[in-house]
Amino acid sequence: MMEKKEHRSVLLVDDETDIREVLAISLRDMGYEVLEAENGEKALALFREKAPLIVLTDIKMPGMDGIEILKRIKHENPYAQVIMITGHGDTDIAVKSLKYEAIDFITKPISNDSLEIALARANEKILTQELLCRYTENLENLVREKISLQDHLSSLGGMIGSISHSIKGLLTRLDGGLYLVESAVKKEDKARLSEGLDILKLTIDRIKKMIFDILYSSKERKLQIAPIPTLKFAEDVADIAEQKALPHGIRMIREFGRAPDRFMADAEDIRSALINILDNAVDACTEDLSKKNHEINFIIREDAGHIIFEIRDNGIGMDRETLEKIFNLFFSSKQSKGTGFGLFISKTIIRSHGGEINVRSAKGKGTVIHVRLPKDIT
Ligand SMILES: Nc1ncnc2c1ncn2[C@@H]1O[C@H](COP(=O)(O)OP(=O)(O)O)[C@@H](O)[C@H]1O
Numbered sequence: 001m002m003e004k005k006e007h008r009s010v011l012l013v014d015d016e017t018d019i020r021e022v023l024a025i026s027l028r029d030m031g032y033e034v035l036e037a038e039n040g041e042k043a044l045a046l047f048r049e050k051a052p053l054i055v056l057t058d059i060k061m062p063g064m065d066g067i068e069i070l071k072r073i074k075h076e077n078p079y080a081q082v083i084m085i086t087g088h089g090d091t092d093i094a095v096k097s098l099k100y101e102a103i104d105f106i107t108k109p110i111s112n113d114s115l116e117i118a119l120a121r122a123n124e125k126i127l128t129q130e131l132l133c134r135y136t137e138n139l140e141n142l143v144r145e146k147i148s149l150q151d152h153l154s155s156l157g158g159m160i161g162s163i164s165h166s167i168k169g170l171l172t173r174l175d176g177g178l179y180l181v182e183s184a185v186k187k188e189d190k191a192r193l194s195e196g197l198d199i200l201k202l203t204i205d206r207i208k209k210m211i212f213d214i215l216y217s218s219k220e221r222k223l224q225i226a227p228i229p230t231l232k233f234a235e236d237v238a239d240i241a242e243q244k245a246l247p248h249g250i251r252m253i254r255e256f257g258r259a260p261d262r263f264m265a266d267a268e269d270i271r272s273a274l275i276n277i278l279d280n281a282v283d284a285c286t287e288d289l290s291k292k293n294h295e296i297n298f299i300i301r302e303d304a305g306h307i308i309f310e311i312r313d314n315g316i317g318m319d320r321e322t323l324e325k326i327f328n329l330f331f332s333s334k335q336s337k338g339t340g341f342g343l344f345i346s347k348t349i350i351r352s353h354g355g356e357i358n359v360r361s362a363k364g365k366g367t368v369i370h371v372r373l374p375k376d377i378t
């Protein structure tokens, strides 16, 4: 407590210079910094400027009296402690001042003892308030932590449920593949053997992708923001997606004419985000048996300090119900061919760059995915 007192300042308000001087000396001797005011206006101005937590004020003064000062100070900062100085016979006013939450009152002539006792009370009250504040803050932090822990646990629960479900599906496929291989070996049936091996290979690929996606979505990477030359980056991304599209006769149309020269982002992250979206566009086209010619437009342009990536496909499209769920972790309409990770990861990445992703789609017609990133984040 002593340590604290030394740093504390006291605002001393009295219209009588002599009393102020004597009191100021005593207060400085006790280790306080003293701010002096000879009337209410000055006192309030000093209180606002220096924010002392202890105020010592005479009750009877011309102009604004001590009770008024007390009321205004308590109104401005309820934590400030006001000690009233009263003359003989002012008991009524002194008691009234307690009603307005003065911490104590001392009577003139002021003895050092009564001054010290009043100051000790004020200091103790301030300390208790500070402790209470800190406890409340800690408590609030604890409650916040608990809530976020609960959120994590419940999403973890959901995640484990979904993963188990996917793994069960994949195991069934592995069993099926293995059965084919075993019976093919017994019967020396080459066609059956290669059928079984194909199933095993495909399933193993899915497992690999799933594990990779789980790892990607669970690690908290720090963004590696650097300037990215747009054209080269875009051509690379389009090349990767095209490898998947070409065997199905899907045309990939690149429209990079209005792209900015460069933009700031984590190249690896944004590449993954875009490839997930382009992969989905390819899937949507291959699943669509109603049309002959399929194409994907990959458009990049600049708009008001943002870089826009637009991926349009004329594949199967989506109904409203599907559209509402596509960003949910594990939502997939592709059965064992999908993991439901792609768009969840894309959205996480885009958000972490301060960007946004929007989708328009019509069942049977196609889908437009719109990604908007600030061009120059640091
Ligand atoms: N371009 C698209 N056209 C039609 N449906 C789409 C498209 N992109 C995403 N979807 C839907 O959103 C779902 C979730 O996509 P995603 O998170 O990438 O998971 P996955 O591709 O593993 O199914 C897909 O299963 C599909 O139903």
Ligand SMILES: [Mg+2]
Pocket: 276, 279, 280, 341, 342, 343
């Ligand atoms: Mg996908």
